[in-house]
Amino acid sequence: MRTHPSRRLLGALAVVSTLALTATACGSGASDGSAADSGPKDYRAALEKGGKVTVWAWEPTLKKVAEDFEKKYPKVDVELVNAGTGDKQYTALQNAIAAGSGAPDVAQVEYYALGQFAIGKSVEDLSAYGARKYGTGFTPGPWNAVTQDQAVYALPMDSGPMAFFYNKKVFDKHGITVPTTWDEYVEAARALHKADPKIFITNDTGDAGATTSLIWQAGGRPYKTQGTHVTLNFDDEGTKTYTATWQKLLDEKLVAPISSWSDAWYKGLADGSIATLSIGAWMPANLTSGVASASGDWRVAPLPQWTKGDTASAENGGSSLAVPKAATNKELAYAFAEFATTGAGASSRVAEGAFPATRADLESTAFLDAPFPYFGGQKANRIFAESARNVGADWSYLPYQVYANSVFNDTVGKAYVSSTRLADGLKAWQEAGVKYGKDQGFTVDE
Missing domain, CATH: 3.40.190.10 (Periplasmic binding protein-like II)
Known part of the structure; x- marks a missing residue:
């Protein structure tokens, strides 16, 4: 299922107390969950x-x-x-x-x-x-x-464990090897765009959910929450790793300036001008229904890694x-x-x-062995299941993440439409989150 990661402002958050930390467990396992x-x-x-x-x-x-x-x-x-x-x-x-x-x-x-x-x-x-x-x-x-x-x-x-969706037809036509690292991904982006200036490795106009998911995969942990005590810091090594790579793509104009879920986005996925997606495992249903004409062209691979040989993944949605x-x-x-x-x-x-x-x-055989006609009969669930097992389990969101996501385009989004650097946009996003948190009664550290 698709859950759109970019959200508008809900309104003020009323903080009434710290998180409840005590609870009791009871009962035993059930055969059917009832x-x-x-x-x-x-x-x-x-x-x-x-x-x-x-x-x-x-x-x-x-x-x-x-x-x-x-x-x-x-x-x-x-x-x-x-x-x-x-x-x-x-x-x-x-x-x-x-x-x-x-x-x-x-x-x-x-x-x-x-x-x-x-x-x-x-x-x-x-x-x-x-x-x-x-x-x-x-x-x-x-x-x-x-x-x-x-x-x-x-x-x-x-x-929504993440995976790498790519247009095999486009990759084969231009002799592109499926990237296993993000450095290889940048090289693939350059090669594709050089072979055909109409082709972009992906699209990106600034998306809070996609950004935080890739930071998560890179080992960044910008958010920490303990009750009403919040730490918000986009200066960790994982975030820097993500920023350094993505800045190259922006500087070299290697990503299509097209918003996800727009008509232009669906068209790009269908005609091959948007050649890959790094997104949650709920995406197949959207490709099947929204990009039916490209059935058989697309395949799934593990998410590229920030360090060669790693298997790290993250959730998206x-x-x-x-x-x-x-x-x-x-x-x-x-x-x-x-x-x-x-x-x-x-x-x-x-x-x-x-x-x-x-x-x-x-882990069920029926699930793992289910063929996806859209992906040429590929058993894509095996890749998705492996990704799910490799998701870093220590990720946290802000207790006011809805607000934070609503101002992403006002801060980080500037890096996509101006000379603002991505790292500076993240710093501005951090400052906006710190101010909002303090205004709502949280204790916020940077």
Whole structure:
């Protein structure tokens, strides 16, 4: 599934307290991820009694999950509501929480945005419902994104381990070898553009999600959060490694000045003028539906490495299911979230096209051996699964990452349209984040 990484401003973040750090674990593993089979008594009682669960989400595979859940628990009515995608839903959710009414029982929240709701104590710590038992069942990146010390603020719904998508037809025509390092990637960019000035190695007009993901892969850890104490520093070695390479591409005008998800972007992917993408494993469905004419031209490879021989990867996109504190039916809400993200529910979503965050699905033979006709029959899931295993698990987002991403183009974005250096743009982004954090009551170090 695609989750757009660039977001607009949600509005001010109210900081009410530090993150809750205490929780208890209970229950044992379940065969199908249902709370009735494995959870505490109150889950069984709630499911037997029945009631209504309102779920705010835009992810289409949840429709099948809701049908399956209602079939298994006929006294429960699941109402799926599309309250908007990403920031539109977060605005509505924040408004409902502030008003004290109208909040859903379950909300889809992207990983980068979850910290905002956790720090405000507006979502439940699901470890009290036994969620911590699922920690080893999810891949490291998504699980790390939903946890803070002993607290679990959501259950991972999908993931976006990164991979390298390339137009094999274009590469073969111009004798380009698939790059295994970012230095080789720069050389490939030069060779492609020299062979045909209309061809660019990729597109980039400044994207917060793509930038932070590549910094993540390079070993950069610019964000650290402990309660309301935040460290924000884009001067670490990993960030410098990313910046040095990407600056070469910008200086030599080797990336197409085309925004992702635009009509021009889809056209470039179709005609080969945009030759590669370094993006999350949810991308195949978008290529299949949006770039159908290039079926058979594209292939998948591991992400190029910053150091030759490494296997490091990062996440790009992905969502979780959280239970707001203001939920009316918290037990039923957790039961649904658990069902949708583990066991049979997770497998159902994978069958519907979602990319799994669950180890069981990632390791299944059926998943790994599934051929992708779009990629010439390639078993691309093997590459995606390997990437998921190699995601650095110690990445953190800011508890106000939604705001930070909203001002990315006002700061870092200048490096794409002026003489501003990328490192200077990141410094300006850092300064904007520091100021905002302090204004909202955080203690912020640089």
